[in-house]
């Protein structure tokens with residue numbers, strides 16, 4: 001049985017595991033509540049960040065790499081486009097851009113908003129990170145103007161990567177999605193596997209519900 005350590009970007013992994021029908025258990029990691037004391041987790045990832053997985057003798061980190069590993073090791077699976085597919089390059093590009101160009105830069109803004117002293121919250125670097133996010137989002141928008149999913153007419157693992165990043169940006173209040181992205185997120189998150197992943201990730205589910213309630217009341 002695969003063990004997934006931590007929610008956060010671990011949600012991408014849980015969603016993929018649900019899509020693939022692979023058995024797993026989620027081992028919670030409390031990043032804000034002293035993971036420096038969590039010796040069992042630090043034995044898995046000495047750097048202390050999430051997500052990580054253990055699958056038999058394999059231990060690894062980095063959500064996109066974990067997704068590629070699962071799709072290859074437990075595949076082939078239709079959610080990963082094959083190299084011979086005409087959309088393979090687009091698939092590969094957006095699978096990685098979801099983290100490298102979208103969620104990664106948002107991390108810098110979130111850390112600034114939560115951790116920086118009040119006087120340092122508005123700063124050049126956080127603005128720069130937002131600019132990076134927005135420029136990559138422009139490529140996502142161009143692509144979604146051409147096709148319902150990021151690599152064409154069907155849902156792939158790249159949509160998990162991109163959807164996670166867009167929800168992350170929206171829920172952290174770093175960015176307000178426009179209608180085309182909202183419609184895309186509504187499409188991808190309507191999948192049954194997304195709902196099952198939310199059910200197995202209680203912190204993510206509670207966060208999503210809290211943000212949705214705040215948006216309804218306009219707070």
Ligand SMILES: N[C@@H](CCC(=O)N[C@@H](CS)C(=O)NCC(=O)O)C(=O)O
Pocket residue numbers: 007008009010031047048049050051061062063064099107
């Ligand atoms: N590129 C990494 C990013 C991992 C990451 O930033 N994880 C966050 C939570 S979602 C975290 O553990 N932050 C604390 C830290 O990096 O020390 C991935 O995609 O897995």
